[in-house]
Amino acid sequence: MSRLRHVIRHEFRLTAANKTFVILTIIGPFLIFAVTVLPSLLTQSPGAVASGKPLALFGAPPAVEQALAAAFSGMGIEVEHVDDAAAAKDSVLDGSRIAFLFLEAGWPDGGKAVWYSKSGAEIALYSAASAVLEATAREARIVESGVDPALVAKVLSPPSFEVIKLDKRGVEKAGGNNAFVEVLLTALVFVMLIYMTVLLYGQMIGRSVVTEKTSKTVEIMLSSVKSRDLMFGKILGLGLASLLQYAVWISMAFLLKRLVGPLLGLSLPVGISTDNLVWLVVFFILAFFLYASAYAALGAASEDEQHLGQMAWPLIMFLMVPLVMISALVTNPDSTLVVVLSLFPLTSPLVMFVRVLVSSPPVWQLALCIALLIAAVAGTAILAAKIFRVGILMTGKRPTLKEVLRWVTVQ
Amino acid sequence: MSGLSFEARPGEIFGLIGPNGAGKSTTIRMIMNIIAPDSGTIRFDGAPLSEADKDRIGYLPEERGLYKKAKLGEVLEYLAAIKGAKPALYRPSIDAWLERFGLSEWKNRKVQELSKGMAQKAQFIAAVAHNPSVVFFDEPFSGLDPLAQDELLAVMVELKQKGVTVLFSTHIMEHAEKICERILLINKGKEVVYGSLADIKARYGRNAVQLEFDGDAAFVADLDCVESVVSYPRWIEVELKEGADSDALFRALAGRLRVRRFETVAPSLHKIFVRLVGGEDAQHV
Incomplete structure (x- = not known):
């Protein structure tokens, strides 16, 4: 011992x-921050990204200007009336204004409305502007045509529709329209995390053996x-090194959630909850031991690193399946195929984890999944130890599958 | 390997000798429990070798190698630690050995920076740093220059004087001859001869003469009383036929060579080896 x-x-x-290892441990949280927090930052509060820069507006009728000002002040962006279109474009270029909205004479029925910006990527901002323009233009046309605006509003008002996520303890969470994107995003981040770390550490073990x-x-x-x-x-x-890494990352995630999130007035993806992080670690550990044992056996049976790389391909395929199927997993977490994949040990850590994230799989399936995984880990470890014992001393030639099978059966 | 049986006594230097491919390394691996023999037992202090006994054994494998990316000092400490040695014991020991081999300044450098000769010495230190009571050196001299070989011979004698049992394998007879007390000569996995060097020499050759001379000695091999001749750079060793007398040789040489030295000797181990292992294998020696 x-x-x-x-x-x-x-x-x-x-x-x-x-x-x-040190670099990955340190930049890991920033990567996670970039993938999890930034998108919600962008969608929920574009103003935070605009950092107080005003929007230039040219040629808008007073009613439109007022409506835009009202809409953008909510995002912390001031709307500035300008008379010189060329100067306004320059101010966007030199970065003193976030964007420039130009309405041609005769808009909405003749002229065009154009949004000028440096990147064209501030989708939240221009979709807001576009919505305001659409609403004001529609209102103006309704008034022109003499129809009663109240009647139109009544006809067009959408019927009620809500998305609510049920969980086992009876808590109902309002999902909102972003629910799917958010769940997909969280699942993707977590699955990527397990996939990358299991692959990374598996290969490290294989290489270390070779x-x-x-x-x-x-x-x-x-x-x-x-x-x-x-x-x-x-x-x-x-394994210990990888757990240390996970501990650092999870503490960072909590730090973000507890400190940075409230500071910026953001709610973080609901996916980063204590429950989910516990499941993350549980499924990571199980996946780690399964793939680590398999890689140790492959390493012992390999001639060199190149050979190991070739032999590891089938293993990596299994690890990749859930990643490729992520969208199907999230939308259809309880279909027969997904249930089977969530019980089959080589894919189950990732697939079952996604199911836990997006739905509430039956307890017996969870228990069976974990029991099968533990059995698979034990079986792989015993097999790997046998292959390792003989293979580690075989140098200079590539063993055939038949030979490897003989190693397993010798006493 | 078959039917091999031998013992090394505490505190002696024991040589495992044989041509390349004779099974020396395989024998040592079996003793180290790295590979299992199909049958037979390995006993340590009279009892079957246990895992715990491995702690008291130091091993220099024929295939040399240390973790290249790690620092020399760390590797040596790790290898001593997995032998169950305590840091208080192995740290000063490692420092002393590094000092002895002039490697002190390399302690904090990575193993991959060491030259081949230095790596050899480092590996030797790895075998002895935990102060084992028995050491196995598999071809310890291969890859070393003559100076380093002499240094190593001296160290092995020192270890013996400290009461360490030294077993080593070699195919270079001169090394075995210099320091071994007893030897096991094997060929093709079988014992050829086993016993104390003195006994073996006595058994195989009262009847040899070392000859230093000026002139052409080609005719000596054809003399009636001569069994065989081995040429060395400065002299020849003549083995006489059974029953032949060295006087007969001396008389035959008179007038044909200018003899500078004529000495009846026990034959060299090399000579015995060549005779016992035979023509084909001898060429590898």
């Missing part, structure tokens, strides 16, 4: 002291520790 501890400590140190063979350290290691201790030491050492 003490030997295993030394191997774990060594592998942990080797991993955690690595520059790549290096043990190619650098010929294995004999001196085996003169001191059992092959089983060497393999599990590697897996557990890297």
Whole structure:
């Protein structure tokens, strides 16, 4: 046991002291911030992005100007009336104004309305402007045609429709129109996170095992520790490093949610909840051990890193399936195919996790999924230990599948 | 490997000798429990070798290699730690060995920066840093220059004087001859000869003469009393036929060579090796 501890400590140190690891741990939260917080920041409060810069407006009738001013003041953006279109364009170019809205003479029935901006990407802003223009133009036309505006409003008013997310404890959450996008986004971020870390750490373990063979350290290691201790030491050492990374990331996520979110007046995606983060860690750990054991076995059976890369492909395919299917998983979390994928161990960590995020899978399915995963982890680990024991000493030739199967059966 | 049985006694230097491919490394791997023998037992202090015994054994594998990306000091400490040694013991020991081999300033450098010779020495330190009571060196001299080889020979004798049992394998007879007390000579996985060097020499060759001379000695091999001749750079070693007398050789040489040294000797291990292992294999030696 003490030997295993030394191997774990060594592998942990080797991993955690690595520059790549430190950089990834530090920039990880920023990446997560960029993918999770920024979009909601942009959609919920475009003003926060505009940073107080005014909008230039040319040629708008007073009623339109008032309506625009009212709409944009809500986003913290001032609407400035300008008389010189060329100067207004320049002010957008030099960055002193966020955009310039130009209404040609005769708008809405003859002239055009044009939105000038540097990037053309501030979709929230120009869709707001477009909505205001549409509403005011429609109102003007209704008045012109002599129909009673109240009647039109009554005819056109949308009937009530709401999206509400039910959860097991009976809490009802108003989803709003962004619910699907938000759920998709959260699921995507979490699935990407598990996919990337499992792949990264799996490959690190595979490479570490191959290096043990190619650098010929294995004999001196085996003169001191059992092959089983060497393999599990590697897996557990890297596992600890990955958990450290997850701990840093999750603390950052909570920090964002608790401190930065309220500071900017934002509500963060509902997906970042304690429940979901616990599930994230649980499914990561299970996926990690499954793929880590498989990679250790592949590493032991490989001749070199290139060979390992080839052999790992089928494994990576299974890991990629949920990622490719993410949209289908989110929209149809309880279809038969998805349920099967959420029970099959190679895909279940990711698929079941998505199901937990977007729906409420039956408890028996969750329990079965985890039981199957634990059984698969145990089975893979036992198999991997056998392949590892023999494969680690085989250098200089590529074993055939038949040989590998013989390694598994020898006592 | 088959039917191999031998023992090394505490505190002796034991040589495992044989041509390339004879099974020396395989034997040592079996002893180290890296690969399992199909049958037979390995005993340590009279009891079957256990995992715990491995802590008291130091091992220099034939395939050399240390973690290239790690610092030399860290690798040595790690390898000592997994032998169950305590830091208080292995830290000063590692420092002393690094000092001894002139590698102190490399302690905090990465292993991949070491030259081949330095890496060899580092690997040797890895085998002895935890103060084992038994050490196995598999071809310890390969890849070392003559100076380093002598240094290593001296270190092995020192280890023996400290009471460490030293087992090593080699196919270079001169090394074995210099420091071994007892040897096991194997070929094709089988024992050829086993015992103390003195006994083996006595058994295989009262009947040899070392000859230093001026002139052409090609005719010596054709003399009636001569079994075989091995040429060395400065002398030849002549093995006499059974029952032949060295006097007969001396008389035959008179007048044909200017003899500067004529000495009856026990034959060199090299000579015994060549004779026992035979023509084809001997070419590899």
